[in-house]
Amino acid sequence: MTDLMLDDVDHDLLALLQRDASRTLRDLGDEVGLSPSAVLRRVQRYRSGGLLGHNVAVLDPRHVPEVILSVCLVTIEDDTPEEGRRYRARLLEAPEVQQAYEVSGDYDYVVVLACVGMRHENEVAKRLFQQDPNVKRYTTLFVLDPVRTGVALPTREPPRGRASAEEVRGATD
Structure with a gap:
């Protein structure tokens, strides 16, 4: 695996892919402000660099x-x-x-x-x-009750002084 230099768009794109890798390139691009072909190039770079392994279905x-x-x-x-x-x-x-x-x-x-x-x-x-x-x-x-299961990994520290996406979602749900 090579060390990939990740920018803010990479971090956002990786977070989206970890939540739902079945989204279309167009949908992902709309979320991060890139064209579908630019998203594809980044995903290919993640794969060739060893950062992105394989897409799987995660059962509950x-x-x-x-x-x-x-x-x-x-x-x-x-x-x-x-x-x-x-x-x-x-x-x-x-x-x-x-x-x-x-x-x-x-x-x-x-x-x-x-x-x-x-x-x-x-x-x-x-x-x-x-x-x-x-x-x-x-x-x-x-395990009596699988309260939370997952495989998503953070790719950067959350910004200091700002609520995480989970905290914001929890406050609005």
Whole structure:
């Protein structure tokens, strides 16, 4: 990935794409003051620079009642770079792993799982945590209510002294 220089239009365009990537180039251009072809060139630059991965449909877990979401806190025994790479590879290979983070503090990893039913969740936990000799301990927290899920990332700090778009929307809703 290359470091892309982003201007204000880029930040606005990326925020729009993260909210709804299915919008037309014309619609996006109208929002940010660019022609559809200029929007396309920027989107292509984001892709070629590695900033924009792929477009996906994000399902609301509240509408898929069979899905069990869990957050697993994992401590590993051997934290050498080689073992870290091996464990990360195992997490990346598991389709049930929705998110995985190496973290500081009492745990080494936070892993978010999405499974269909408790039997499936138990099988995945056994495969990723119980059967791995390098996993010292793990704790599973089951999600009771997915209050907010999302994958949008900020691309810049919010301006100081001004309310964020979310704060403004909340005040007017």
